[in-house]
Amino acid sequence: MTDSTTTYTGPERVFSGVQPTGALHLGNYLGALKKFALLQHDMECIYCIVDLHAITVFQDPKTLADQTRHIAAAYLASGVDPAKALVYNQSAVRAHTELAWYFNCVARTGWVNRMTQFKDKVGKNAEKASVGLYTYPVLQAADILAFKATHVPVGEDQKQHLELSRDIAQKFNNDFGVPNFFPHPKPLIDGPGAKVMSLRDGTKKMSKSDPSDASRINLTDDADAIAKKIRKAKTDTGDVPATMKELEGRPDIANLVGIYAALANISEKDVLAQHAGSQFGPFKAALADVAVEAMAPITDLMSRYLADPDELDRILSKAGDKAAEIADPIVADVRKIIGFRGA
Ligand code: TYM
Numbered sequence: 001m002t003d004s005t006t007t008y009t010g011p012e013r014v015f016s017g018v019q020p021t022g023a024l025h026l027g028n029y030l031g032a033l034k035k036f037a038l039l040q041h042d043m044e045c046i047y048c049i050v051d052l053h054a055i056t057v058f059q060d061p062k063t064l065a066d067q068t069r070h071i072a073a074a075y076l077a078s079g080v081d082p083a084k085a086l087v088y089n090q091s092a093v094r095a096h097t098e099l100a101w102y103f104n105c106v107a108r109t110g111w112v113n114r115m116t117q118f119k120d121k122v123g124k125n126a127e128k129a130s131v132g133l134y135t136y137p138v139l140q141a142a143d144i145l146a147f148k149a150t151h152v153p154v155g156e157d158q159k160q161h162l163e164l165s166r167d168i169a170q171k172f173n174n175d176f177g178v179p180n181f182f183p184h185p186k187p188l189i190d191g192p193g194a195k196v197m198s199l200r201d202g203t204k205k206m207s208k209s210d211p212s213d214a215s216r217i218n219l220t221d222d223a224d225a226i227a228k229k230i231r232k233a234k235t236d237t238g239d240v241p242a243t244m245k246e247l248e249g250r251p252d253i254a255n256l257v258g259i260y261a262a263l264a265n266i267s268e269k270d271v272l273a274q275h276a277g278s279q280f281g282p283f284k285a286a287l288a289d290v291a292v293e294a295m296a297p298i299t300d301l302m303s304r305y306l307a308d309p310d311e312l313d314r315i316l317s318k319a320g321d322k323a324a325e326i327a328d329p330i331v332a333d334v335r336k337i338i339g340f341r342g343a
Contacts, residue, residue, distance in 0.1 A: 013147055015144050016032060017053070018048075019053050019054045020064065020070065021067065023220055024074050024208075026219075029295075036079075039153060039188075054067070072089075072305070076301070077301035077304075086322055102142075102334055103168050141168045192262045196262075200233075219299060227292065231288065240280070242277070
């Protein structure tokens, strides 16, 4: 169904989002936040804190706003400049929920049923999950397309959701005879940081919901905690190989090499060239140095931003207004295309 060819001629625009649920980790940073900061120099960028997605699982009303500020602080600390990019929270812009409803009527249940993230998350308890969790990727399509975004920087786990966004865009365009109305948004998933795995199990994604804190490096971890977690990271009995081919079938080592490459801004091949034959003790010590050097300024900046919640709120509110100015006319056009009276 997905067709990557489109004759869409509108402006290029970047959109992405992160959920305000729990502490962010190295996977979020390398898969998303780091790319957010890089892209803002070349393209128009809109970065959202997706609080509507967060409430698909119950969130304590007493902490939701603070969790949202926490993610805003992480965006800024990772280098997103509010003078260059919009940073706002999703619930402040009504276009998201409105377009999500229209897309619920465009997306097919068969498409949503295929979403592996929902299946992985609910396991055998699908009947107890909220309806919102089920249609979560439809809201994600609305997020992106409310801005006619053309590029979406995300980690690899979001690939299938992006395919759904493209299918929805294409079906809307086809059904209503508006071939170039929505672009087919392109995921930006390159580089070694796109799939950071657990430090305790290289076959499992690094995740906020892993019960073991040792499995992930949190953006709030201090230098000691980072070094300790890397020292304890799972390895095998060999040493650092010389070629990419030799990394095959060694997921824990491949993960550490990928993390090293992403943090040091070099290729995995270069990491191997520098450390081939090294035992894991010294390799982990070198990796800890690289990680602390990259992460310590972020942790530090984050606490500085969090110390001034009023300033964060000003940034979020101002960007929310600007985001609405972009999305509202697009959703007004959608209303006209659908044919509502008074649209
Ligand atoms: P969320 O909040 O789960 O994750 C935020 C971003 O972090 C990436 N990520 C990873 N990247 C590499 N390795 C990992 N181990 C890892 N874990 C998480 C995710 O791919 C994501 O880019 N559905 C989205 C939020 C969303 C969104 C959107 C994204 C809502 N609307 C529109 C893009 C466009 C999510 O739950 O991300």
